[in-house]
Amino acid sequence: MIVLNTHTIITEQFPNKETKVKDFDSYILKDNFLQFTYQEDGDLIKLLFVKKRLEQEQVNCRLVINYMPYSRMDRKIDGDLFTLQYICEFINDLNFEKVYVVEPHSTKTTEMLHHCEAIYPALDWLPSIINKLQFTDSDRIVFPDKGAASRYENAGYANSCVFDKTRNPQTGRIENMILKQGDIPQGAKCIIVDDLCSAGGTFLWAGQILKQMGASEVYLLVTHCEPRALSGKLLDQDSPIDKVFTSTSMMHETHPKIEYITINLENYV
Structure with a gap:
């Protein structure tokens, strides 16, 4: 789920499983606040689409990650990929002004994410x-x-x-x-x-x-x-x-x- 400035972004799915993101022009501000709740890998594609739309408007955007996906895959283990590294690189490439992570599982998340701050409620x-x-x-x-x-x-x-x-x-x-x-x-x-x-x-x-x-x-x-x-x-x-x-x-x-x-x-x- 993605919430932009307190408004939930509406998404649908085509029969072939492609994602349709409904336009959210009326929600966009000069300084934007995005909340991201991961439930499945497809949510990362939705995050990409939403951020790219905001870039078209040349506006600022901060991101809050309610739970950092792949946070338990935070080191290289024989036979497994170091997937947290790839997810952090993906988010870094989206160029958020600031990234807040709620209770990261380890310091690796904050070390690898740019402009990142951990929140410990x-x-x-x-x-x-x-x-x-x-x-x-x-x-x-x-x-x-x-x-x-x-x-x-x-x-x-x-x-x-x-x-x-x-x-x-x-x-x-x-x-x-x-x-x-x-x-x-x-x-x-x-x-x-x-x-x-x-x-x-x-x-x-x-x-x-x-x-x-x-x-x-x-x-x-x-x-x-x-x-x-x-x-x-x-x-x-x-x-x-x-x-x-x-x-x-x-x-x-x-x-x-x-x-x-x-x-x-x-x-x-």
């Missing part, structure tokens, strides 16, 4: 969630791996814990997780904080360990949540995760264990 959501859950000094913020700990190292919360996980290099499946830093007091409430949830395997592991160590309630705060989470075990009634706080950057489906939080982009751009 999860850190801004934490205080209100902590207040809502009535946190005390016995409760804990939990980072599921060293990547998350590094990403949110400036969160400013002293009572935090960090997990260390081991994956099978061939299958990518988690083989082991241990609490590497911090402690879990009996009866503690815990909020696991990360940028992205897919099927939720990492958070199931972490949640089970936290409950076994004595946590009374375990919550998950992720900026991006894929629809895959709806078909996995993360949201089951007997899951160790009591509730998921997330944005609508990747899905909008209603579920009793999901609470959506709005990203107010005007606070960042």
